[in-house]
């Protein structure tokens with residue numbers, strides 16, 4: 001699949017549920033209304049959809065959410081998708097998780113062919129963790145991370161940089177990741193969906209974080225790329241990498257290789273734009289995949305050049321109305 005700007009689309013991110021057992025303050029409002037079950041794709045439909053994209057050239061598949069591991073019987077889907085790894089059609093099957101259920105699933109994930117996972121941990125302070133996630137328990141996540149390590153899964157920690165919250169703790173995250181053998185990816189808050197807080201109060205530019213880290217650590221430029229938006233440095237003292245995802249301070253769209261599907265089968269060709277294509281209709285129209293294939297092709301031909309996020313006090317609306325948990329982070 002090649003888009004109008006010559007970019008090959010080889011990476012699909014699929015949100016398997018909009019539900020989550022956390023309510024991170026920058027991601028969701030506390031009283032979220034979730035989708036009715038009938039709107040959400042079944043596990044079989046998700047499998048069919050992912051398989052269609054793989055047939056069309058997707059080599060990397062990431063399951064996300066909401067929280068992917070709270071979807072009932074999600075392991076059934078993951079095991080089934082593992083067949084594409086066995087056949088060689090897929091290079092990587094991975095997921096982004098908050099880690100709350102990893103203690104239950106780490107071994108099963110490894111057995112299904114998952115090799116790396118991203119786990120979101122914004123802070124190592126239990127009280128702050130509870131405040132930021134509203135409902136999360138840090139201890140449970142740390143137990144899950146040990147289970148992941150034991151199962152042989154490579155872990156990348158995702159942390160959203162938040163002014164006055166984990167701002168003073170980024171150093172500790174770097175040290176901890178070094179000790180645990182995890183890579184770290186720092187993310188700027190993006191203006192996605194209505195939340196209860198003011199995003200201008202949360203936004204912390206990573207250019208500043210990086211400059212501060214450079215006082216304490218030897219950051220070596222790295223040309224390591226995962227095909228994603230992160231720019232990496234190596235930390236000489238720990239031997240681990242730090243990625244910086246800077247949608248607000250750096251436009252990373254020129255090498256975009258990805259599209260996203262929500263749990264209702266809506267295909268978003270860009271995280272930061274509203275244009276979308278419905279794939280649930282074509283999926284549910286029958287067992288034949290020709291309508292689905294045509295809808296995917298038609299949508300890829302409309303993939304936009306990029307997003308234009310702005311966090312600005314004069315702007316009271318988020319840049320994009322849907323939450324990250326809808327499109328999948």
Ligand code: SAM
Pocket residue numbers: 020024026027064065066067068096097098099118119120158159160187188189190191192324325328329
């Ligand atoms: N529940 C899983 C998790 O916690 O990783 C997967 C879904 S979550 C929406 C994926 C990632 O998006 C998390 O790392 C989260 O911190 C990040 N995220 C959510 N809302 C965001 C926002 N407004 N700006 C930047 N990152 C955000």
